[in-house]
Amino acid sequence: MKEIIKSQYKSPVYNVQAVPIEKIQANSYNPNAVAPPEMKLLYQSIKEDGYTMPIVCYYLADIDRYEIVDGYHRYTIMKTHKDIYDRENGLLPVVIIDKDISNRMASTIRHNRARGAHSIELMTHIVAELTQSGMSDAWILKNIGMDADELLRLKQITGLREIFSNKEFSNSLEFKQE
Structure with missing residues (x-):
């Protein structure tokens, strides 16, 4: 079934991987900041609902690590909250995109800006x-x-x-x- 999904769908979300958080790192170019009240809400959301969206990463084969393209704040929640880390066994849901650095930067901005605002x-x-x-x-x-x-x-x-x-x-x- 996994091969059917891979060949039928091209979106990374059909191939979520559980990656140890120790193998994940932040990128150096994310301009997005989240205020403390929203981080508190993100923590509560992950605590109550679990991880419902994977972290988007680029795989750095030369160092066997995953660099975040989108999901830094979800990653931060696990890094800073032992209860979440323990519940998830230190694993984050990750999808991989294979793009050069310029396109990864553009992807980060698109992800950030596409979230919108509440009416x-x-x-x-x-x-x-x-x-x-x-x-x-x-x-x-x-x-x-x-x-x-x-x-x-x-x-x-x-x-x-x-x-x-x-x-x-x-x-x-x-x-x-x-």
Whole structure:
């Protein structure tokens, strides 16, 4: 079956390999940075869901190592979290691309830029649905990776009274009706 898959499909994802993390190294050209809150969310995602996307690498045959093209932050999670390392037995899912350095650099940028951004409208809808289904703010903050200010802003955008129904508000501002 493996030979059928290899001959039928050309995409690297059909040939994922389990590679010891000690044989994997970062590249020197990735301009992408991930802020601490997103790294925390990435850790939680890998902890809860496992590795759902392989690391993209180029094989350096002369030194028998794999250089990361895409997936540096997923790699970093395993390097910095013993629980993930132990659970995965120190192995990362890797796919190999065979490209020269210029094309690997271009591939890294394409991977970084293709991730996109979340739509505010869709995020407010998700927050509203989660709240209406009984999920607490603490649950949403933890599982969606938001901070309290962002959650409040998304709730305010929706304009749904139900979202604030379980909150107490102070009477610090009172308006006089005339």
